Amino acid sequence: MCGIVGYLGKNRDAYPILIKGLKRLEYRGYDSAGVALINEDGDLSVYKTKGKVADLEEFCTDKDITGHIGIAHTRWATHGEPSSVNAHPHYSQSKNLAIIHNGIIENYAEIKHNLMEKGIEFQSETDTEVLVQLIDYIQTKKNLSLLMAVQVALHQVIGAYAIALLDKRHPDTIIAARKQSPLVVGIGDGEFFLGSDASPIIEYTDKVVYLDDGNIAVMKLGEELKVVNILNEKLSPEVQTVDINLGQIEKGGYPHFMLKEIFEQPACLTNCMRGRINVEHDRVTLSALIDHRSKLLNAKRIIIVACGTSWHAGLIGKQMIETFCRIPVEVEYASEFRYRNPVVGESDVVIAISQSGETADTLAAVELAKSRGAFIYGICNAIGSSIPRATDTGTYIHVGPEIGVASTKAFTGQVTVLTMFALALADAKGTVSHDEYVKTVKELAQIPAMIKDLLKVNDQIADMARTFTYARNFLYLGRGFSYPVALEGALKLKEISYIHAEGYPAAEMKHGPIALIDSDMPVVAIATHNGMYEKVRSNIQEIKARQGRVIAIVTKGDTTISKIADAVIELPDTMDCLEPLVATIPLQLLAYHIAVCKGKDVDQPRNLAKSVTVE
Numbered sequence: 001m002c003g004i005v006g007y008l009g010k011n012r013d014a015y016p017i018l019i020k021g022l023k024r025l026e027y028r029g030y031d032s033a034g035v036a037l038i039n040e041d042g043d044l045s046v047y048k049t050k051g052k053v054a055d056l057e058e059f060c061t062d063k064d065i066t067g068h069i070g071i072a073h074t075r076w077a078t079h080g081e082p083s084s085v086n087a088h089p090h091y092s093q094s095k096n097l098a099i100i101h102n103g104i105i106e107n108y109a110e111i112k113h114n115l116m117e118k119g120i121e122f123q124s125e126t127d128t129e130v131l132v133q134l135i136d137y138i139q140t141k142k143n144l145s146l147l148m149a150v151q152v153a154l155h156q157v158i159g160a161y162a163i164a165l166l167d168k169r170h171p172d173t174i175i176a177a178r179k180q181s182p183l184v185v186g187i188g189d190g191e192f193f194l195g196s197d198a199s200p201i202i203e204y205t206d207k208v209v210y211l212d213d214g215n216i217a218v219m220k221l222g223e224e225l226k227v228v229n230i231l232n233e234k235l236s237p238e239v240q241t242v243d244i245n246l247g248q249i250e251k252g253g254y255p256h257f258m259l260k261e262i263f264e265q266p267a268c269l270t271n272c273m274r275g276r277i278n279v280e281h282d283r284v285t286l287s288a289l290i291d292h293r294s295k296l297l298n299a300k301r302i303i304i305v306a307c308g309t310s311w312h313a314g315l316i317g318k319q320m321i322e323t324f325c326r327i328p329v330e331v332e333y334a335s336e337f338r339y340r341n342p343v344v345g346e347s348d349v350v351i352a353i354s355q356s357g358e359t360a361d362t363l364a365a366v367e368l369a370k371s372r373g374a375f376i377y378g379i380c381n382a383i384g385s386s387i388p389r390a391t392d393t394g395t396y397i398h399v400g401p402e403i404g405v406a407s408t409k410a411f412t413g414q415v416t417v418l419t420m421f422a423l424a425l426a427d428a429k430g431t432v433s434h435d436e437y438v439k440t441v442k443e444l445a446q447i448p449a450m451i452k453d454l455l456k457v458n459d460q461i462a463d464m465a466r467t468f469t470y471a472r473n474f475l476y477l478g479r480g481f482s483y484p485v486a487l488e489g490a491l492k493l494k495e496i497s498y499i500h501a502e503g504y505p506a507a508e509m510k511h512g513p514i515a516l517i518d519s520d521m522p523v524v525a526i527a528t529h530n531g532m533y534e535k536v537r538s539n540i541q542e543i544k545a546r547q548g549r550v551i552a553i554v555t556k557g558d559t560t561i562s563k564i565a566d567a568v569i570e571l572p573d574t575m576d577c578l579e580p581l582v583a584t585i586p587l588q589l590l591a592y593h594i595a596v597c598k599g600k601d602v603d604q605p606r607n608l609a610k611s612v613t614v615e
């Protein structure tokens with residue numbers, strides 16, 4: 001989820017335009033940043049540093065930042081830890097070329113190996129450097145133009161990319177290409193702009209071309225924008241007029257990062273499963289399970305440690321692992337685990353779940369378990385952060401930077417990884433039947449499409465939210481796999497609307513919370529067609545008998561509960577164990593819209609922080 005900026009003109013300096021553009025794209029990643037410029041003497045310079053764009057600016061204070069052509073990048077690490085060396089742009093070995101890249105080159109290891117055999121030396125651990133070295137190698141070896149070398153190289157590449165390239169021998173040209181990662185070209189008066197979205201561009205021109213997958217753009221001074229495909233066929237891109245203000249576009253057109261992140265979930269979960277779920281062969285493959293097979297297969301017990309939303313994902317993981325793998329699982333608040341001299345040792349596997357990878361309590365729990373000899377598995381989002389570095393192995397959720405403080409897409413990403421983990425481990429242990437395994441893998445692969453469809457419920461929930469803003473307390477009920485979803489729904493509401501909310505296992509209601517129920521206390525009940533349907537339906541009757549107001553989350557086509565509930569939200573029908581991935585979505589939207597109706601600061605709620613690095 002990196003950010004890409006480019007500029008090519010005659011009169012303006014490139015550097016300030018690039019820096020400003022990077023700042024607008026910083027939401028896409030901010031672990032390192034860099035810029036490549038060609039000055040009037042034809043020197044191609046790359047300046048890059050670990051940290052944010054502000055750090056890059058400081059780094060560049062004593063550098064030659066002149067020139068009317070340049071490319072710049074803000075990184076969200078995937079391959080290779082966040083560091084100055086791994087930051088983009090990357091030179092090719094000859095230093096004739098510099099590249100920036102957003103995406104993942106999946107077959108980079110194979111290409112790298114081949115190039116190394118031919119004597120090419122690599123400076124970084126990134127997949128990106130592999131691409132620029134490949135282009136340079138092809139260009140030199142076959143004496144091709146840069147465009148043709150790019151086309152030949154992209155033929156060999158598997159994966160997703162948005163790239164931009166400078167060639168010092170052609171200081172009037174930028175070449176850019178896209179496949180599955182966004183890229184926008186801005187067309188000015190004798191100048192070109194480039195961005196991962198239009199935010200770095202709209203200040204200078206409202207004429208843009210959104211590149212399509214497979215497009216290669218050649219921006220050359222004094223010429224019109226040329227767009228070709230990999231076969232060098234000329235394309236006629238549509239020049240569009242953008243009519244959006246800066247504030248909107250930085251959030252991709254959404255009023256808040258949280259809403260954007262909720263809507264990103266279909267794409268994020270697809271990314272999360274990419275290369276791991278192979279539907280054709282009905283298989284889940286996690287490299288961590290291949291590399292550490294015997295350790296994981298022989299685990300006597302699994303302990304999950306996490307905080308906040310990640311802890312809720314852990315509760316779902318527990319049910320998933322116990323159901324499929326028949327290994328006992330305990331789920332601990334990391335903050336409690338670290339201070340209570342827990343019984344943990346060499347036969348245990350500890351799974352640490354953390355979006356940021358920096359939560360102090362989770363990191364401390366990891367260190368403690370490690371000191372007792374446990375094997376540590378991390379499930380994190382931020383690449384190269386402290387927790388993945390402290391663990392023995394792990395799986396990144398790959399949902400991209402999450403900016404809204406209330407976690408949304410990271411939660412569904414964590415649940416997706418836990419599901420894949422449970423399935424792959426169960427398959428290896430032989431604790432799941434082949435039919436059940438295949439059925440679940442196939443259904444999991446369908447979840448992004450289901451969520452995409454489910455998100456159409458947004459307007460309905462926005463209307464519904466207005467009716468419930470009066471409430472000072474909310475109760476969320478669920479059973480089985482839906483119980484942690486109830487907890488997560490309640491947490492979302494608390495975090496951003498400041499309404500007190502509690503999640504409860506539905507059957508426990510009669511042991512206390514039922515005393516609270518009256519007409520002022522809305523109850524969100526997850527009452528889908530799983531094994532607990534009848535029982536939750538009875539709970540709803542009990543609430544209605546006490547004048548409670550019920551928002552029921554039901555399976556599509558349910559006609560019974562809609563007759564008794566005050567409001568109904570329909571979910572697609574899916575397997576019981578996968579239901580958390582869909583049932584969470586309307587609860588995120590409900591919390592969001594209630595908070596918006598109440599005029600709260602949705603993205604930065606009071607007193608909270610995205611990454612809690614203190615106890």
Ligand code: G6P
Pocket residue numbers: 307308309310353354355356357358359362405406407608609610611612
């Ligand atoms: C903070 C955030 C929560 C998050 C929790 C754990 O409280 O506001 O959204 O769930 O930390 O964070 P982690 O990065 O470890 O998942």
